[in-house]
Amino acid sequence: MDERAIFDGHPLVEPTEALRRVAPVTPEVAGQLRAADPRAYWEGVADELTWFMRWESVLEGGFGDFRYFPGGTTNVSVNCVDRHLDAHGDRAALHYEREDGARDTWTYRQLYAEMNRVAAALHGLGVVPGDRVTLYSSNVPEAFAAVQACYRLGLVYSVSFAGFSAAAVRDRLLDSRPRVVFVTDGSVRRGKVVPLKATLDEALEGVDSVERVVVIPRLGLDVPMTPGRDVLYADFTAGMPAEFPPTPLEANAPGFIIYTSGTTSRPKGLVHSGIGFLVGAYANTKWALNIRPDDVYWCTADIGWLVMPIFGAVGGLAQAATLVVYEGAPDYPSPAHFYDVLGRYGVNKLFTAPTLLRMLRRAGDDVIAHTERLELVSLVGEPLDPDTFHWTRDVLGGGHAFVNNTYGQTETGSAWASCMVGVTPTKAGSCGHALPGYVPEVVDEDGAPVPAGTLGYLTLTQPFPCLARTIWGDHERYLDTYFRRFPGRYFTADAAAIDPDSQVWVTSRVDDVINVSGHRIGTMELESALITHPAVSEAAVIGVPDEVRGAVPLAFVILRAGHTPSAELEGNLAAQIEAGVGAYARPQRVVITPTLPRTRSGKIMRRLLRDLVAQGTVTGDLTSLDNPDALEQVQRELGRV
Structure with a gap:
């Protein structure tokens, strides 16, 4: 990686x-x-x-x-x-x-x-x-x-x-x-x-x-x-x-x-x-x-x-x-x-x-x-x-x-x-270190x-x-x-x-690691680059297939109060990732949306975003989705060009 x-x-x-x-x-x-x-x-x-x-x-x-x-x-x-x-x-x-x-x-x-x-x-x-x-x-x-x-x-x-x-x-x-x-x-x-x-x-x-x-x-x-x-x-x-x-x-x-x-299989009773x-x-x-x-x-x-x-x-x-x-x-x-x-x-x-x-x-x-x-x-x-x-x-x-x-x-x-x-x-962005009794x-x-x-x-x-x-x-x-x-x-x-200070940095689920032109990068790093922009409140990044680069990031952002969606802002946000991570990580598109699908605990359900992009609908288990209306709103924003 x-x-x-x-x-x-x-x-x-x-x-x-x-x-x-x-x-x-x-x-x-x-x-x-x-x-x-x-x-x-x-x-x-x-x-x-x-x-x-x-x-x-x-x-x-x-x-x-x-x-x-x-x-x-x-x-x-x-x-x-x-x-x-x-x-x-x-x-x-x-x-x-x-x-x-x-x-x-x-x-x-x-x-x-x-x-x-x-x-x-x-x-x-x-x-x-x-x-x-x-x-x-x-x-x-x-x-x-x-x-x-x-x-x-x-x-x-x-x-x-x-x-x-x-x-x-x-x-x-x-x-x-x-x-x-x-x-x-x-x-x-x-x-x-x-x-x-x-x-x-x-x-x-x-x-x-x-x-x-x-x-x-x-x-x-x-x-x-x-x-x-x-x-x-x-x-x-x-x-x-x-x-x-x-x-x-x-x-x-x-x-x-x-x-x-x-996701595609029945829930696991641990x-x-x-x-x-x-x-x-x-x-x-x-x-x-x-x-x-x-x-x-x-x-x-x-x-x-x-x-x-x-x-x-x-x-x-x-x-x-x-x-x-x-x-x-x-x-x-x-x-x-x-x-x-x-x-x-x-x-x-x-x-x-x-x-x-x-x-x-x-x-x-x-x-x-x-x-x-x-x-x-x-x-x-x-x-x-x-x-x-x-x-x-x-x-x-x-x-x-x-x-x-x-x-x-x-x-x-x-x-x-x-x-x-x-x-x-600790460090800003890390998960601390392994507690006693755990050997990672x-x-x-x-x-x-x-x-x-x-x-x-x-x-x-x-x-x-x-x-x-x-x-x-x-x-x-x-x-x-x-x-x-x-x-x-x-x-x-x-x-x-x-890292060398024993701090643990969890970047994403393995399925969320994006392989861009041979570079493997976790979605956390891309999202962190977006959130440093003064207009961005929240961000979610997924990988989508690309014939040339294998995969390419696609970003979704929610704006802070007082900021208005525009093509210029989308371009600025794409440049934000490029400046913070590298030119190879520039997203295919930045989708500005008023909401994102979440669990009740507030976590963004990125797998549903991947489904919407790949097939226009969502599949698998939706029981933890707290705001079903978000799927329609995201779909509308994806349809805008």
Whole structure:
């Protein structure tokens, strides 16, 4: 791949003094942890948690079939809730807010009682460890109680994203075959009601495994109730005890199934071990956030995406965090609403996606408010361009907030590339370094490690507790997808470089690397060049076939307020890429559009842009698409010449 150093010109950014003063370890200890044998490191992490029975050994087996802490038993709910009661029982665990102004707060003691009532009610149905439960829910407190109740009983839960269609929900129900489904009556998104119970009823047609549907009436909608199957949440938990004993679970027992969206094939139901995921999420939250008892922390993700279990529902609670849990679009009805939420709860740590920052920046700096306490902005989900990094640190964060971009995958169960907040530095645009316990290598086409700074295929060379253990019902697909391309390694399918300072630069999915006249370049670099232009708010670049050069970039941009589309501006933006990257990277065209297709978490769906360009329509799984109207708007702009 192209050896162009994408990290050139980006110096190390040291932790702020405020974060350094409260860092969990010294730089010397951090160095020792990063250099330690992964088994010894993970054993040290596990020792910080509560166990019923200690493990027989740390690690058995290898990629494709491994076991961490075999024989050890504990329960996720004990580590996320029970063990905080003495010191933090009356402290807020969840500050819930909905975009229409509805609010609620649960303390750790309230969460403990509600979790136990749900667990007791589920136990009364006769469910046993290993049975499946599905949540089709938005970010409501009851969903957090239900997740912890499933852990308490050893049930295998899955969460269907609140934006999924009936067909998408049905596919997941048919695959996991749950006995119980929790559903909110509805949700709200940008002022519109999303009728979840009605969608679930449609999805349940032809599904014979579900015995009980528990309806959480957060909106007070009039929804149909099927006699003998459907029950209101309050009736389901009525009379149930506020104390219920946890089930001791072996460290490798399955904890939950999380589905990745498919493209041309069916979604993959990735299975994470409950305890292994807990160990990884606990460590990840410790390093990427350094949660302290006086922190108020907002993770903007939806509970249906793995970011929320890692940094909220499991990792965040395991750190005794006070979480802001938001339902709806954080920038609705206006970007000022986002800042109002920051101020209302005194948020000092934020975990979000770069796209939200770009959307806030597009709204203008004059609406920024209530960021005085903000000391950390951690990010995940997509590449972070340096321009957005600097705006976040200097403008949104007023120079007192540290920006920690991270990298991980649904499969890895953690954002394993990150700085250790308050301890180690980062660089604008990088994903930090590999955290302790993870051993990455960038390799070439033949699987041979490449020199520092060389773009290649990102792999991990040793198992870790929170790595997905299989694909539900299809272990061969799991082996084919992740381990057979480079035997002895986990293959991320991402292109990356690790620079001489050990900073990880993830440029794109391997499929998004564009081969232009023999030069292979990741789309992140092209998009970063565009975003430095004062007219550009967001950018997405794809590769399209070219008879002469093999492939050529095609760019899509959203303009900032006050800028008007024109042929002259399109030409200037093409020249911007040429100046920033090289003449060989000049795009075939720059398409200025008012919107782009996104997931609910805000990520631009570049594969849909490729479909529109190549065939005029989109194919594959559209269940994670949040704004279908964007496809028509992009199509119209593509038709303009």
